[in-house]
Amino acid sequence: MVWHGLCCFMSDMQRIHDIYRPAEERKRDWREVERVFSDGELREQTSRCMNCGQPFCHVYGCPLGNFVPDQNRAVAQGDWRRAYDLLSANSDFPEFTSRICPALCEASCVHGLDEEAVMVRQSEKRIIETAFENGWVAPRPPKMENGKSAAVIGAGPSGLSAAVTLRRRGWAVTVYEKRANVGGLLRYGIPCFKLDKALIDRRRAILEAEGIRFVTGIEVGRDLSGEWLAKTNDALVVAIGTPAARDLKIPGRELSGVYLALELLEGQNRFHTGEIDAAPLDAKGRDVLVIGGGDTGSDCVGTAIRHGAKSVTQIEIMPKPPEVRDVSTPWPLWPYQLRTSSSHKEGCERRWNLNSLRFIGDHAVSGVEVETVEWEFSPEGRPMKFRSVPDTKEVIKADLVFLAMGFTGVPAEMPLVAQLGLKQTPRTALVSDASRNIFCVGDCASGASLVVRALASGKSIALD
DSSP: OEEETTEEEOOOOOOOOOOBOOHHHHTTSOSOSBOOOOHHHHHHHHTTOOOOSSOHIIIIIOTTOOOHHHHHHHHHTTOHHHHHHHHHHHOSOHHHHHHHOOOHHHHTOGGGGTSOOOOOHHHHHHHHHHHHHTTOOOOOOOSSOOSOEEEEEOOSHHHHHHHHHHHHTTOEEEEEESSSSSOTHHHHTSOTTTSOTHHHHHHHHHHHHTTOEEEESOOBTTTBOHHHHHHHSSEEEEOOOOOEEOOOOOTTTTSBTEEEHHHHHHHHHHHHTTSSSSOSOOOTTOEEEEEOOSHHHHHHHHHHHHHTOSEEEEEOSSOOOOSSOOTTSOTTSOOOOOOOOTTGGGTOEEEOSEEEEEEEESSBEEEEEEEEEEEEEOTTSOEEEEEEOTTOOEEEEOSEEEEOOOEEEOOTTOHHHHHHTOOBOTTOOBOOBGGGTEEEOTHHHHOSOOHHHHHHHHHHHHHO
8 A cells, every 4th residue: 555645546557668669550640659559558647647646746746737647547437528628727738738739748647656657648639539539629709809919920739728818818810831831830830650640630620610710821021011010900919949959060051962851751641641742851771860959850750751761870978867766856857868769769779968060961961070088067966068988989870860869949030039029038039028919839939849848838838
């Protein structure tokens, strides 16, 4: 028997780790990689929840404040309608978070102190899909219009979140998006094998039925004046993400065959959704090197594998994280530890402590010269700075290289920034100007982060 505060729990039920379709099957298609869980499996898994007196998953872990223990109890009891009502009380887009959120709630689960955390993300996915199957997800237009209008610039997660929250409070909302369709990185960055784009279209139809107007293919700041939008609306929400990807300005960068990660991912997604007739990049038969060890790099790995790459290698300048939660991130913090994605499990060599020095080749890249580095660590055990290890240079063979090193923020030279007269932080994040009812949300205001945090940001600004 395990005791935590006022609650006790006794069970031999173990957490399920088999969450993916077989690797040999999934890497040959572009369907979502996770397998379908049965109602019975999820009822058993949610029964592991201890219904803690102080649920850290709800008050600390989830940026949206989802009622995780109550949802778990409803699922365990087979009451899917109540589970959906609880989930939709705080989460407007659970079909997205249940597929791509890293589950911050699980990292702060009390059960994770002595055993394994309760499975939450997969049950959330089943809740929302059951709700759609039963027709419970319906438009929720406002009961009364307030006579005010708002323009939202950007149809990514934070922009959509702000739009739906404002609309339900009675605002007339128009969302402007420079790309051909809505979703931001949900549509153009995250691969189809993690998030089926039909889910975005399904949600857009509901938002339009609620009265939200979408204007796509229009870049505010170039095709339409941001200053004009601010003057002709009662509020302006800026949700443009972090447009600038971090580049790698080392010798040989001009060689063909070296691309930013989103050049691969966006092109592939546009092809799958019919925006273009063919994917602009193809890794079939190529030796692929991905520089950058995060989620975007992992997405490049999975995409290259599905193309039929000859080999795929992913390198990272940072040290290899520990297999288990590091002491520098004690519970309930998000743990610093090694994470292996579904794409990594499909066939990929991963290496750490490698600094890229130059791209090698005549006109096209044929390899990357790298060097091993050693890190100095803080007293808490986190890497701080590195130094080169002598005589460790080597060349990694590659005729296709993708740079997946994150994003640097919002370029100050963007016309929209100047038109609105927005201030920026030293890291180029945009600062809201409440005196003029201009609100910046999501990654453009906080720096690149998680989709769930972008959703929470858009929702909180709209509620202020």
